[in-house]
Amino acid sequence: MRAFKQFTTFIISLCFVAVSFADNFDIELTLDSEISYESQKIFINSLKGIQSKRDLEKLIKNQDWIDEYYLNFIPLSKSAKLSITSRKPFFILNNRYFVDRELKKFKFFNSYLNLVLVSGPIDDLNDPLKIMNFFNDYENKIFNLKTIEYSYVSGWEVTTNSFVVKIGKELSEKKFKSLRDTLNYLYENKRNPSMIDLRYKDGVALNYGE
Structure with missing residues (x-):
């Protein structure tokens, strides 16, 4: 994945609802540029309703404005890092x-x-x-x-x-x-x-x- 020249970082606290528990999940979202598309705003807002890793991956793949991305779920923690390169x-x-x-x-x-x-x-x-x-x-x-x-x-x-x-x-x-x-x-x-x-x-x- 190519290196980012400019970063905009957001820490988003998500509420995951599972069968046996409900807890906060932190996603560190890194964009290669400022938010420019309405699609990006909708995407960030949609992250708050994610309930599983599979849902998150599906949401990402449905974003036509994303050129490349890197998603890393941190082991033994309730956090993940998501880096996105937007289409220009x-x-x-x-x-x-x-x-x-x-x-x-x-x-x-x-x-x-x-x-x-x-x-x-x-x-x-x-x-x-x-x-x-x-x-x-x-x-x-x-x-x-x-x-x-x-x-x-x-x-x-x-x-x-x-x-x-x-x-x-x-x-x-x-x-x-x-x-x-x-x-x-x-x-x-x-x-x-x-x-x-x-x-x-x-x-x-x-x-x-x-």
Whole structure:
């Protein structure tokens, strides 16, 4: 298990109800970051109703926001240690899921509104990832990626804080090269179009209207 860089620790006193006794059980919960998801709050609250080790393990495995965890029940004691690495959202999919860099989906809550919103009937999450990687790797950071949309009719459309890019249905190296060359031209010549249209076979169309 990879080491944690930052820790947030909670000591939670749980009441276990067994056939012959009821007693307190201490869980030391270590998170790798601050609480950011509603799912995390619900999880911590649910710990108070746990009645067995099996229930605790089941609860943990049902958390889609958990990337990795380590659970250690301390022998001859009424305590356990639980360390959790949370998934880090990379973008939002259809306002229903967070998606991390490994393209794992987990439940969306309105807590990361600065993330890129990806929407549409998307079968392969590698496609929007390619678009995001292109913009993140582009050397001249003169814009911020806002949304990525896909439709069966017009294909891929990307919105930044400066312009809209209509890519079309095909995400090819040729398209990305054309987009990179266009962005370089615009940067070098200090041009600010409202739209870049890559859907034409004979070149790129630039629109400077509102």
